[in-house]
Amino acid sequence: xxxxxxxxxxxxxxxxxxxxxxxxxxxxxxxxxxxxxxxxxxxxxxxxxxxxxxxxxxxxxxxxxxxxxxxxxxxxxxxxxxxxxxxxxxxxxxxxxxxxxxxxxxxxxxxxxxxxxxxxxxxxxxxxxxxxxxxxxxxxxxxxxxxxxxxxxxxxxxxxxxxxxxxxxxxxxxxxxxxxxxxxxxxxxxxxxxxxxxxxxxxxxxxxxxxxxxxxxxxxxxxxxxxxxxxxxxxxxxxxxxxxxxxxxxxxxxxxxxxxxxxxx
Amino acid sequence: xxxxxxxxxxxxxxxxxxxxxxxxxxxxxxxxxxxxxxxxxxxxxxxxxxxxxxxxxxxxxxxxxxxxxxxxxxxxxxxxxxxxxxxxxxxxxxxxxxxxxxxxxxxxxxxxxxxxxxxxxxxxxxxxxxxxxxxxxxxxxxxxxxxxxxxxxxxxxxxxxxxxxxxxxxxxxxxxxxxxxxxxxxxxxxxxxxxxxxxxxxxxxxxxxxxxxxxxxxxxxxxxxxxxxxxxxxxxxxxxxxxxxxxxxxxxxxxxxxxxxxxxxxxxxxxxxxxxx
Numbered sequence: 001x002x003x004x005x006x007x008x009x010x011x012x013x014x015x016x017x018x019x020x021x022x023x024x025x026x027x028x029x030x031x032x033x034x035x036x037x038x039x040x041x042x043x044x045x046x047x048x049x050x051x052x053x054x055x056x057x058x059x060x061x062x063x064x065x066x067x068x069x070x071x072x073x074x075x076x077x078x079x080x081x082x083x084x085x086x087x088x089x090x091x092x093x094x095x096x097x098x099x100x101x102x103x104x105x106x107x108x109x110x111x112x113x114x115x116x117x118x119x120x121x122x123x124x125x126x127x128x129x130x131x132x133x134x135x136x137x138x139x140x141x142x143x144x145x146x147x148x149x150x151x152x153x154x155x156x157x158x159x160x161x162x163x164x165x166x167x168x169x170x171x172x173x174x175x176x177x178x179x180x181x182x183x184x185x186x187x188x189x190x191x192x193x194x195x196x197x198x199x200x201x202x203x204x205x206x207x208x209x210x211x212x213x214x215x216x217x218x219x220x221x222x223x224x225x226x227x228x229x230x231x232x233x234x235x236x237x238x239x240x241x242x243x244x245x246x247x248x249x250x251x252x253x254x255x256x257x258x259x260x261x262x263x264x265x
Numbered sequence: 266x267x268x269x270x271x272x273x274x275x276x277x278x279x280x281x282x283x284x285x286x287x288x289x290x291x292x293x294x295x296x297x298x299x300x301x302x303x304x305x306x307x308x309x310x311x312x313x314x315x316x317x318x319x320x321x322x323x324x325x326x327x328x329x330x331x332x333x334x335x336x337x338x339x340x341x342x343x344x345x346x347x348x349x350x351x352x353x354x355x356x357x358x359x360x361x362x363x364x365x366x367x368x369x370x371x372x373x374x375x376x377x378x379x380x381x382x383x384x385x386x387x388x389x390x391x392x393x394x395x396x397x398x399x400x401x402x403x404x405x406x407x408x409x410x411x412x413x414x415x416x417x418x419x420x421x422x423x424x425x426x427x428x429x430x431x432x433x434x435x436x437x438x439x440x441x442x443x444x445x446x447x448x449x450x451x452x453x454x455x456x457x458x459x460x461x462x463x464x465x466x467x468x469x470x471x472x473x474x475x476x477x478x479x480x481x482x483x484x485x486x487x488x489x490x491x492x493x494x495x496x497x498x499x500x501x502x503x504x505x506x507x508x509x510x511x512x513x514x515x516x517x518x519x520x521x522x523x524x525x526x527x528x529x530x531x532x533x534x535x536x537x538x539x540x541x542x
Contacts, residue, residue, distance in 0.1 A: 159353070159355065159357055160357055160359060162335060162357075163351075163353060163357040164359070164370060164371070166333060166334075166335065166350065166351050167350070167370045167371040167413065167417070168371035168372075169370065169371045173371070177359070177362070177370075178359060181359070181361040181362075182361075184361075256361075257397075258360050258361045258362075258363075258397040258398075258399065259360075259399065260397075260399045260400060
């Protein structure tokens with residue numbers, strides 16, 4: 001052990017990690033104390049204990065799960081449409097000059113438009129059912145994956161492509177074995193952005209005339225001044241975002257395991 | 266004229282010499298300015314180890330790329346075997362494929378892995394078969410690139426300054442490896458380099474490219490293994506350096522006593538004496 005004196009002893013390392021959780025814990029305790037003392041009115045912010053109890057009640061009654069499944073269904077459908085469309089367009093634009101001429105200028109113009117500004121139009125076009133919500137998620141998630149996959153394809157080292165063609169790879173094999181794997185790191189960053197954009201679209205989408213979903217739960221709670229339910233909704237959104245991020249991380253760990261940062265792990 | 270990948274007819278060759286695998290006549294190439302290659306003629310015999318020297322910008326890489334089929338040959342005839350391959354300046358390994366998959370890249374058939382493993386064994390990398398390229402050292406990456414060329418059993422092996430980026434010790438090891446692999450498999454080799462010692466160490470024919478043509482073409486008949494101090498080696502070295510426009514005295518003094526350019530040092534001045542003398 002004496003030779004390792006430069007590294008932190010194990011005990012100190014643990015305390016340091018624990019230290020990071022102290023400030024949020026203190027904030028929650030102060031919040032609870034303020035609520036109990038009547039300093040924070042429940043119609044502004046519910047107390048942590050109330051939020052936990054409400055969370056448990058909603059969970060136990062199955063209400064939360066039901067709304068969660070509806071929201072997840074919308075996000076999954078929208079993401080599937082958006083990501084596949086964005087990726088297909090990126091492949092078309094990235095792999096051929098003609099495709100770039102046809103697709104890229106249009107996509108670059110559309111992406112400057114804040115897509116949430118299309119909500120009124122979407123309601124006019126698609127009504128107030130599931131379609132405008134899914135369409136909004138699809139639109140929001142298509143652009144990030146398009147931009148990053150296109151840039152990734154164009155950013156593949158030309159020297160690698162040249163070498164691979166010298167070693168007898170056909171055009172098809174070049175795309176499959178060199179260009180797409182080379183563009184993957186960039187595309188996965190795009191997938192993360194797409195997921196973030198999808199949640200954002202979902203929140204907005206569910207606040208327009210929904211009759212189910214986490215957004216609906218939150219909007220109804222607002223009408224009854226139930227800040228505890230609103231907080232439960234926020235926590236669920238946060239957990240979903242976190243889960244999505246973990247999912248992409250897992251994909252990265254398995255698909256980019258050739259990267260030194262993963263190799264060392 | 267288009268690049269044709271036909272073998273020359275062996276029957277037309279004189280019996281005493283080996284057939285040529287490379288035949289270039291009147292190759293001319295420019296990139297907008299003056300001709301980089303200007304009516305160049307070159308034959309390379311089957312199994313010959315040819316080193317191509319030239320100053321930077323002399324067009325030696327252009328010539329190699331033309332032989333590799335990477336650059337077009339707009340004027341002139343170029344005949345090369347279709348079984349040719351390149352070792353580039355950088356290893357150019359695909360980072361997302363393991364070492365053996367890089368070696369087996371583009372190989373047809375179901376025994377690709379066995380062939381790749383055998384080639385890796387031959388370059389001394391059998392312990393790194395499943396490694397990711399980004400975890401390799403510079404020397405290991407070079408060996409992998411060499412194995413990837415070797416596994417294709419080329420009749421013409423094109424080496425484009427393959428050791429330029431390696432440290433001195435690794436470079437010496439790699440030069441030895443290339444020499445022994447050549448003796449074992451006997452492909453024709455064209456080694457593009459700026460290193461006169463490397464050329465004399467390995468090649469049995471050394472060319473100097475200048476003004477778009479082969480300006481010098483000398484056979485190297487020294488016995489192998491070759492030693493830098495050998496009188497024949499020193500004589501050839503001086504001649505090649507002169508052809509490259511380097512005064513050998515200047516070349517020797519420069520590392521020992523670096524001095525500002527343009528300030529001539531008078532003979533007998535202490536600075537001009539080799540360090541440690």
